[in-house]
Amino acid sequence: MTTADSSHERRLTPRGARTRAKIVDAAAELMYVRGVGATTLDDVVAASAVSKSQLYHHFNGKDALVRAVIDRTGQRIMEREQNALGRVSSIAGLRRWRDALIRNNALQHGAYGCALGSLASEVSDHDAVARENLTALFREWTELLAAVLHRLQADGAIPDDAPIDDLATGLMGAVQGGYLLAQMARDVTPMATSIDMAIAHLEDLSAQ
Amino acid sequence: MLAREDALLSTAHDAGALKTWRTHLVAEVTDPRSPYASALRQVCDSASCTRSGFLEHWTDLIAKALERVLSQHVCDERSSAKRRPARRRIDADRTAVLVLAAVHGGAVLSRLSRDGGPIDAALDLALAPFLTD
Numbered sequence: 067m068t069t070a071d072s073s074h075e076r077r078l079t080p081r082g083a084r085t086r087a088k089i090v091d092a093a094a095e096l097m098y099v100r101g102v103g104a105t106t107l108d109d110v111v112a113a114s115a116v117s118k119s120q121l122y123h124h125f126n127g128k129d130a131l132v133r134a135v136i137d138r139t140g141q142r143i144m145e146r147e148q149n150a151l152g153r154v155s156s157i158a159g160l161r162r163w164r165d166a167l168i169r170n171n172a173l174q175h176g177a178y179g180c181a182l183g184s185l186a187s188e189v190s191d192h193d194a195v196a197r198e199n200l201t202a203l204f205r206e207w208t209e210l211l212a213a214v215l216h217r218l219q220a221d222g223a224i225p226d227d228a229p230i231d232d233l234a235t236g237l238m239g240a241v242q243g244g245y246l247l248a249q250m251a252r253d254v255t256p257m258a259t260s261i262d263m264a265i266a267h268l269e270d271l272s273a274q
Numbered sequence: 275m276l277a278r279e280d281a282l283l284s285t286a287h288d289a290g291a292l293k294t295w296r297t298h299l300v301a302e303v304t305d306p307r308s309p310y311a312s313a314l315r316q317v318c319d320s321a322s323c324t325r326s327g328f329l330e331h332w333t334d335l336i337a338k339a340l341e342r343v344l345s346q347h348v349c350d351e352r353s354s355a356k357r358r359p360a361r362r363r364i365d366a367d368r369t370a371v372l373v374l375a376a377v378h379g380g381a382v383l384s385r386l387s388r389d390g391g392p393i394d395a396a397l398d399l400a401l402a403p404f405l406t407d
Contacts, residue, residue, distance in 0.1 A: 186383075186385075190385060200386055201386050204387075233395070235391065235396065236376070239376050239396025240396060243376055243377065246379065247371070247375055250329060256371050259372065260371055260375035263368050263372035263400075267372075
């Protein structure tokens with residue numbers, strides 16, 4: 067979140083905070099389904115049942131709203147991933163994490179991709195602040211994966227000399243790419259295959 | 275872009291050729307002016323069926339190259355005096371899907387961080403069984 071955004075948010079009354087949250091949640095949902103480019107502020111006004119003046123009271127334009135959507139989406143995903151990965155310390159646990167990702171994505175037949183990945187694809191080229199925030203979020207998510215791999219390494223499931231940070235980044239790449247392939251195929255099978263094979267390659271490290 | 279991939283992958287028969295292809299791929303994907311970068315940047319739209327066909331073709335090219343490298347590796351192991359521990363049979367088709375995912379996902383992360391590291395790491399993991407002894 068930018069300094070200006072967080073400062074504005076701290077000055078809100080409880081009612082103002084609820085209105086702001088309603089706008090951000092509606093915008094996040096629209097941008098997830100339709101994409102950032104295809105979502106207008108009028109769409110957000112209609113979906114959140116607020117007035118245009120209320121929206122502009124909280125956000126001075128679309129860029130500011132998109133940054134708030136990134137913050138909210140990032141917060142939601144990091145909570146989910148912290149809960150899912152926080153205690154994983156085995157390959158079996160990693161597979162259960164994979165199962166949950168696939169199950170969630172299968173609910174929409176993979177149609178919309180990763181909420182954070184989709185935002186990254188759309189906005190990172192033209193909003194430096196958004197790109198910085200997204201980079202930090204992906205770094206945080208990758209660090210959760212690295213922590214899992216460190217636990218696997220401590221347990222002997224991964225060799226001591228394995229490059230944990232690179233492996234975690236590679237696994238994140240497989241996940242994000244899997245989301246994209248699922249989105250293009252409207253089918254979660256390629257995402258499942260991608261993550262399965264990445265985990266299998268991790269398992270193979272101990273066999274070498 | 276597929277023509278270039280076809281030219282490179284159809285002549286890949288060993289780990290060395292695969293490494294060359296991988297190096298070429300990373301250079302193309304991380305160059306914003308490259309047709310590869312442009313192709314990967316296309317968002318999912320109403321042309322998803324066309325895009326799906328493009329991805330199937332690319333996956334097929336990669337899978338066939340991996341299969342050739344695997345066959346060459348099996349021949350090398352049979353003629354080698356060294357004894358190596360038995361390895362899990364690698365599925366070239368499923369690995370090709372991971373490779374394609376690594377390209378796409380790695381490209382998003384590299385573009386985001388303005389750093390070629392993520393796509394390098396993603397492809398290293400995807401191609402690990404083929405590029406290590």
